[in-house]
Amino acid sequence: MSDCAPEPPLVKRLRSTLAENPPFCSGTLGLHARDFTLLYGKPEDDIAHRINLSGTSAKDVEAVNKLEQACEAATFGRNAEAVLDETYRKAGKMDSDNFFLGFDVDRSRILDVVRAGLLAGGDETKPIRAELYKLNVYGKDAFFKPHKDTPRGTDMFGSLVLVFPTPHEGGALVLRHEGNEWSFDAAQILSATAHYELKRVAYIAFFSDIEHEVLPVTSGHRVTITYNLYWAPPPAVAFPEELSVIYPKHSNFAAVGEALAELLADPTFLPEGGTLGFGLRHAYPFEKRWERKMPNPLDKLRGWLKGSDAALFRALQALSLDPQPWLLCQSDSYCITVMVDHMVRLGYCEEDECYALLNHHGGVRVVEKNSDGTVKPSKGDEDYEAYGPENGKEVGVFWVTEYGKNNTIGSEYTAYGNEPTTAYMYMVVSLLVDIGPAGDRANTQGIAGSKAMQSTKE
Numbered sequence: 144m145s146d147c148a149p150e151p152p153l154v155k156r157l158r159s160t161l162a163e164n165p166p167f168c169s170g171t172l173g174l175h176a177r178d179f180t181l182l183y184g185k186p187e188d189d190i191a192h193r194i195n196l197s198g199t200s201a202k203d204v205e206a207v208n209k210l211e212q213a214c215e216a217a218t219f220g221r222n223a224e225a226v227l228d229e230t231y232r233k234a235g236k237m238d239s240d241n242f243f244l245g246f247d248v249d250r251s252r253i254l255d256v257v258r259a260g261l262l263a264g265g266d267e268t269k270p271i272r273a274e275l276y277k278l279n280v281y282g283k284d285a286f287f288k289p290h291k292d293t294p295r296g297t298d299m300f301g302s303l304v305l306v307f308p309t310p311h312e313g314g315a316l317v318l319r320h321e322g323n324e325w326s327f328d329a330a331q332i333l334s335a336t337a338h339y340e341l342k343r344v345a346y347i348a349f350f351s352d353i354e355h356e357v358l359p360v361t362s363g364h365r366v367t368i369t370y371n372l373y374w375a376p377p378p379a380v381a382f383p384e385e386l387s388v389i390y391p392k393h394s395n396f397a398a399v400g401e402a403l404a405e406l407l408a409d410p411t412f413l414p415e416g417g418t419l420g421f422g423l424r425h426a427y428p429f430e431k432r433w434e435r436k437m438p439n440p441l442d443k444l445r446g447w448l449k450g451s452d453a454a455l456f457r458a459l460q461a462l463s464l465d466p467q468p469w470l471l472c473q474s475d476s477y478c479i480t481v482m483v484d485h486m487v488r489l490g491y492c493e494e495d496e497c498y499a500l501l502n503h504h505g506g507v508r509v510v511e512k513n514s515d516g517t518v519k520p521s522k523g524d525e526d527y528e529a530y531g532p533e534n535g536k537e538v539g540v541f542w543v544t545e546y547g548k549n550n551t552i553g554s555e556y557t558a559y560g561n562e563p564t565t566a567y568m569y570m571v572v573s574l575l576v577d578i579g580p581a582g583d584r585a586n587t588q589g590i591a592g593s594k595a596m597q598s599t600k601e
């Protein structure tokens with residue numbers, strides 16, 4: 144950048160906005176008595192010691208002394224080596240194998256705060272996880288000189304430190320980044336909350352590449368728990384090997400996927416490709432007084448599927464297929480099945496519901512197919528010729544599991560429930576998924592299946 148070129152003000156603004164956000168988030172968290180209970184001991188010891196990390200009595204202070212003695216001298220990383228150098232780091236450490244703490248980081252919602260405080264621009268909704276790392280005791284004159292935290296994986300992005308209200312002074316954590324400096328003095332923060340009904344811990348989460356240092360503790364004991372923060376993988380598609388599920392079978396997601404993959408590998412099964420139909424096993428609540436301006440409830444349904452329905456949906460997606468929820472309506476008197484991919488408000492109509500859907504609401508006639516792709520003739524064919532729309536939409540479906548019968552769309556419906564509510568009704572939904580020809584099932588481009596029948600959004 145040349146010295147004399149004036150800087151455009153918007154660049155300045157952007158730069159200062161970017162610099163405004165400190166690379167950490169901190170605060171305090173009120174906890175219950177059992178969250179402060181720490182049990183510790185070495186595997187070779189016969190007994191575990193118990194300590195209340197919120198206590199301030201002489202007995203509690205003595206217990207913290209003992210905890211300090213049970214710790215090993217804390218090392219730090221220099222290149223690939225764990226170095227013990229008390230001129231650089233003077234503190235006690237206990238590995239996570241040797242203690243149990245009542246506090247449960249996942250239940251505490253602290254990670255939600257970390258996500259909101261540290262991550263932004265869409266990342267605040269990304270799943271993260273905290274992995275318990277160590278317990279540290281910083282006694283009088285203990286400190287940790289400036290350093291960055293060693294990444295323990297490419298998916299590690301930060302560190303979380305909890306400081307307990309054990310009596311102490313000093314030991315502020317100082318962070319430095321791009322010429323800025325921030326101090327997190329947990330001793331001071333906690334003493335300001337000492338009168339609160341719930342005892343509190345002070346917490347700070349920061350990006351691990353930020354330089355930080357713990358200043359010397361001047362009195363008492365600064366007890367901390369540290370966690371490494373990672374980006375969490377998306378919810379597991381298959382269970383880990385060591386976790387076995389006996390019942391229910393559908394929870395064995397891998398089994399659903401394998402059965403599907405085998406069916407699709409069969410070249411005699413819908414050899415030209417087509418549409419598979421699955422009647423879902425559960426019913427889902429829909430707003431009874433649905434209005435056209437309200438969002439389409441089928442859009443949200445994908446995220447709300449239950450049990451085997453969810454397992455099926457995920458298994459289809461894992462095979463690069465694109466399942467879509469549809470509502471089906473069946474008329475016994477006209478032997479016809481019609482489906483819609485959105486909620487419909489029918490109101491009172493003299494016409495048969497199925498024909499009303501076909502003629503006025505973008506309904507699609509569903510004809511059944513055999514597994515070789517041929518269409519099953521239906522008794523309703525003649526009526527359809529007579530009353531159906533000209534050039535009406537039609538899709539052939541091979542039903543893998545039967546679809547829900549007696550589903551009425553958009554009309555009142557009484558059922559037994561555990562609440563006397565009339566605002567919602569259960570509806571049975573079907574999943575339709577197009578598959579490509581044998582050998583290329585994920586390629587559904589030339590398939591005139593359910594996807595091609597979707598209504599353009601009204």
Ligand SMILES: O=C(O)CCC(=O)C(=O)O
Nearest residue numbers: 292304316355357367369
């Ligand atoms: O105790 C603290 O505040 C930070 C400790 C630390 O930097 C570390 O354990 O790496």
Ligand SMILES: [Fe+2]
Nearest residue numbers: 290291292355
């Ligand atoms: Fe650190």
